[in-house]
Amino acid sequence: xxxxxxxxxxxxxxxxxxxxxxxxxxxxxxxxxxxxxxxxxxxxxxxxxxxxxxxxxxxxxxxxxxxxxxxxxxxxxxxxxxxxxxxxxxxxxxxxxxxxxxxxxxxxxxxxxxxxxxxxxxxxxxxxxxxxxxxxxxxxxxxxxxxxxxxxxxxxxxxxxxxxxxxxxxxxxx
Amino acid sequence: xxxxxxxxxxxxxxxxxxxxxxxxxxxxxxxxxxxxxxxxxxxxxxxxxxxxxxxxxxxxxxxxxxxxxxxxxxxxxxxxxxxxxxxxxxxxxxxxxxxxxxxxxxxxxxxxxxxxxxxxxxxxxxxxxxxxxxxxxxxxxxxxxxxxxxxxxxxxxxxxxxxxxxxxxxxxxxxxxxxxxxxxxxxxxxxxxxxxxxxxxxxxxxxxxxxxxxxxxxxxxxxxxxxxxxxxxxxxxxxxxxxxxxxxxxxxxxxxxxxxxxxxxxxxxxxxxxxxxxxxxxxxxxxxxxxxxxxxxxxxxxxxxxxxxxxxxxxxxxxxxxxxxxxxxxxxxxxxxxxxxxxxxxxxxxxxxxxxxxxxxxxxxxxxxxxxxxxxxxxxxxxxxxxxxxxxxxxx
Numbered sequence: 001x002x003x004x005x006x007x008x009x010x011x012x013x014x015x016x017x018x019x020x021x022x023x024x025x026x027x028x029x030x031x032x033x034x035x036x037x038x039x040x041x042x043x044x045x046x047x048x049x050x051x052x053x054x055x056x057x058x059x060x061x062x063x064x065x066x067x068x069x070x071x072x073x074x075x076x077x078x079x080x081x082x083x084x085x086x087x088x089x090x091x092x093x094x095x096x097x098x099x100x101x102x103x104x105x106x107x108x109x110x111x112x113x114x115x116x117x118x119x120x121x122x123x124x125x126x127x128x129x130x131x132x133x134x135x136x137x138x139x140x141x142x143x144x145x146x147x148x149x150x151x152x153x154x155x156x157x158x159x160x161x162x163x164x165x166x167x168x169x170x171x172x173x174x
Numbered sequence: 175x176x177x178x179x180x181x182x183x184x185x186x187x188x189x190x191x192x193x194x195x196x197x198x199x200x201x202x203x204x205x206x207x208x209x210x211x212x213x214x215x216x217x218x219x220x221x222x223x224x225x226x227x228x229x230x231x232x233x234x235x236x237x238x239x240x241x242x243x244x245x246x247x248x249x250x251x252x253x254x255x256x257x258x259x260x261x262x263x264x265x266x267x268x269x270x271x272x273x274x275x276x277x278x279x280x281x282x283x284x285x286x287x288x289x290x291x292x293x294x295x296x297x298x299x300x301x302x303x304x305x306x307x308x309x310x311x312x313x314x315x316x317x318x319x320x321x322x323x324x325x326x327x328x329x330x331x332x333x334x335x336x337x338x339x340x341x342x343x344x345x346x347x348x349x350x351x352x353x354x355x356x357x358x359x360x361x362x363x364x365x366x367x368x369x370x371x372x373x374x375x376x377x378x379x380x381x382x383x384x385x386x387x388x389x390x391x392x393x394x395x396x397x398x399x400x401x402x403x404x405x406x407x408x409x410x411x412x413x414x415x416x417x418x419x420x421x422x423x424x425x426x427x428x429x430x431x432x433x434x435x436x437x438x439x440x441x442x443x444x445x446x447x448x449x450x451x452x453x454x455x456x457x458x459x460x461x462x463x464x465x466x467x468x469x470x471x472x473x474x475x476x477x478x479x480x481x482x483x484x485x486x487x488x489x490x491x492x493x494x495x496x497x498x499x500x501x502x503x504x505x506x507x508x509x510x511x512x513x514x515x516x517x518x519x520x521x522x523x524x525x526x527x528x529x530x531x532x533x534x535x536x537x538x539x540x541x542x543x544x545x546x547x548x549x550x551x552x553x554x555x556x557x558x559x560x561x562x563x564x565x566x567x568x569x570x
Contacts, residue, residue, distance in 0.1 A: 011366040013338045015347075018277075020340045024290055025282035028271050032281055036271060037359065039351055039412050042419045077228045089434030093545050095425060100436075103419050110421035114258065114358035117229065121357075164428065167440035169549075171541045172533040 037121075040109035044154025047108065050125035051149035054142060057134025060127050064116050073138055078117060082138045085159060098139025102164055104148075104156035108132045129153070222251060223318055231259035231357075234301065236322025239469060240450040244496070245296065245504040247325035249380045254387045255301045255323060257422070258358035261407055265383075265391035268355070270375070274413035277342030284391050288377060290332045295374070295397070296503040298471045300324035300443055302400030302427045302548040308535060309544050311569025316455035321448045321554070324471070326504035327388075329395050330378025334370055343413055351412040351420075352394050352405040362403045363417035364396065365439060372397045372502065375408065397502040398473030399441040400549070402427050432543035443473035445532045446551035447480055447507070447524035458562035461515035466493070470505045472526035479525040480507040486519035486555065486567075487534070493522065501527075513558070519567055521555045535568060 040046045052060075061073070068078040075081070084094030097107055112128045114120050123131070129148045136142035141156060148156075220241035227233045234255040237247055247253075254260075265284045273279040301323035307313055314320040347366065354360040364370070376395040377384060384390040389406030396404050402422055417423070417439070428436040447470035452458055470477045476499055481490035493507040507522065524532045535552035555567035 011335075011368055011370050013335050013343050013366065013370075015343055015345050018342070020278060020342070022290055022336075022340060024337070024340050025280040025286045028273065028279055028281035032269075033271060033273055033279070036353070036410050039353070039361070039410075040418060041414070041416050043416065045416075088430065088436075089432065091545075093430055093434070095430070097425075100425060101421075102424055106419050106421055106424060109361070109418065113361065114421070117232070117258070120258065120359075163435055164424065164438040165431075165435045167429075167437050167442075169437075169440065169442075169444060170530055172537045173541065174531070174533070174537065 038109075038112065040105050040112075042103040042105050042154075044105055044150055047105065047150035047153060048125050049150065050129050051147050052126050052128075052130025052133050053147055054130075054133040054137030054144045057130035057132070057137070060123070060131045061134050064123065064127075065131060068117060073135065081135055085139075088160070088163065096139070097135050098141065098159065100160050100163070102158055102161050104132065104136060104141070104153050104158055107135060108153055220251065222254065223322065232257045234303075234323060236318050237325045238318045239322050239324070239448070240317050240453050240456070242450075245326050245469070245506050246380065247327060249327065249382070249385050249388070252299075252325040252327065252379075252385065252388055253301065253323045255303075255401060256356065256387070256406075257360055258356045260386050261356045262386065263355060263391060263407060268391050268409070270392060270408060270411070272337060272341045272411045272413070274351075274411075275344040275347040275415065276338075276413050277344065278340070280337070280341050282337075284377065287332055287337075287375060287392065290336060292330055292332050293374070294328055294330040294378065295372075296326065296328045296500045297395065297397040298324060298326040298502065298504050299395075299401050299404065300446075300471070302402055302443075305550045305552075305554075306547050308550045308552060308554070308568070309539070309547060311535075313566040313569045314454075315566070317448055317450050317453040317554075320454070323401070324469075324504075326469075326471070327379045328381065329374060329376045331374035331376030331395060334373035334375055334394070337375060338413070341413070346415050347413045349414050349417050351410070351414060351418050352403070352408060353410040353412070354389075354405045355407040355409040359409075360402075360405055360407075360422065361418065361420045362405055362423055363420060363439075364394070364403055365417070365441075369398060369442070370396060396441075398443060398475075400427060400443060403441055427548055429542065429546040429548050431546065437546075440549060443471075443549065444551045445472035445474065445477065445524045445526040445530050446470070447477075447522040447532060448554045449482070449520060449522045449556055452520070452558055452564045453556055454564055454566055456564045458513060458558060458564070460562065461513050464511050464513060465508055466511045466520070467506065467508045468522050470495075470507055470522065470524040471503065472524065472530070473502060474530065475501045475527040477505040477524050478527050480505065481523045481525075482507075482509055482520065483523070484511070484518050484520050487521065487553070490523060515560060517560050518558045519555055520558065521553050523553050
């Protein structure tokens with residue numbers, strides 16, 4: 001999908017300039033880059049070591065997530081994280097991790113960066129794998145004992161993987 | 175002449191026995207002394223309205239558009255939209271890292287950035303969700319709450335292109351992953367598209383450093399694109415060959431179509447305008463002369479025309495636009511209008527330099543259904559009743 005979009009790129013940056021014109025800043029150390037935390041691509045690039053299952057995730061969720069998302073992840077202070085499958089083309093679409101998100105890698109990335117909402121960055125990477133495995137299990141996407149890690153998570157096929165299309169505007173007929 | 179005045183004054187003084195009488199005017203008391211940081215007049219009260227939420231750190235506040243003049247939004251009234259609160263960042267400790275598919279990965283201090291050639295430009299910023307309630311005609315009572323997630327400032331910063339050239343983007347790179355230093359480390363994938371020619375790494379807003387709620391000390395500014403992609407508190411640009419399909423470009427800020435497919439990376443904001451006077455919640459005190467005014471903008475360059483209707487869209491007349499106009503900035507339009515006291519349905523309609531004409535809500539709904547949520551830019555109708563009260567037309 002994004003390949004369609006990328007085809008039209010024409011940004012006028014000079015590619016691969018051999019030298020810096022102003023010499024601004026300096027080279028970061030590997031540690032300075034690492035300290036920013038992982039960046040995660042939909043192909044799994046950037047996912048760190050660690051692993052977890054839905055079984056383990058059930059406990060992480062009860063302890064760290066249920067307070068806001070509800071015991072069954074049906075939503076409370078935070079949004080619902082399950083349900084909505086088959087609703088997207090109806091008058092009342094319900095967009096959740098299960099019904100809408102195209103990549104499981106993005107769930108890992110988001111929970112790792114932004115959740116728990118009031119204390120992001122407080123989970124270990126394996127706890128994040130476990131919590132994500134649990135959410136996938138609740139949505140019928142992964143088995144209870146399926147191990148989620150950098151490799152297996154990237155292989156998960158989300159139900160709405162093909163649900164995203166490029167911007168179609170301008171699209172108004174007069 | 176002089177003698178008469180003095181005689182009058184004497185006579186009055188004799189009667190009242192006071193200095194007031196002697197001068198025919200009140201004595202004046204001194205004003206407040208100098209102040210280190212200015213405040214507005216205590217008689218001026220407009221504030222941002224905040225949407226009710228249990229998690230105000232992931233909320234929004236709206237600009238009182240109807241209470242602003244010209245095209246610049248006072249920084250204190252710029253709309254806010256955050257997903258994890260406003261971080262309190264010491265600029266001396268802030269760093270921007272540029273890495274990934276570049277010849278020379280860079281880490282820059284704010285001083286490093288400010289020493290580079292900079293520019294100042296006026297641009298609007300609008301949340302992709304602004305006026306989202308209009309899709310389902312769940313209209314807010316006033317223009318602030320329905321259109322106020324849009325503001326306009328003069329921004330100062332270093333062209334993004336300059337820093338990407340410093341780093342040396344490698345062939346095959348197609349995306350930037352921009353990341354903020356807020357609690358959720360907001361991340362968006364930014365296509366290396368032609369529109370980035372206008373992009374800035376901005377550190378200034380309206381003559382001073384960015385306000386914390388606008389990304390102090392550094393934000394990405396991609397003029398003409400939805401606000402969320404213009405990552406605040408910018409700490410990282412990863413140059414790469416694929417978008418990361420982050421939560422805020424998939425789960426949020428994508429446009430769900432009636433067939434269940436969602437448009438992604440629908441970043442440019444199309445031409446839009448709204449009448450801010452008269453507008454919802456206001457009351458005209460009676461028939462007579464008024465100045466109809468409002469704001470127009472487009473992510474596609476210059477607004478070239480704004481028209482007004484006073485008969486619900488049957489006929490349109492051209493409004494005057496304040497000059498100079500800037501691309502991807504608010505344009506202020508105006509028209510003198512004599513209200514005869516009869517009910518009237520009025521609206522504005524903007525055209526941009528590509529020839530695109532702001533559509534009606536019906537046209538938008540016909541194209542995208544009612545559940546796309548984001549990027550609403552339809553014509554906004556206001557009804558002025560015989561009692562002078564201004565209300566929504568659709569969904570009212």
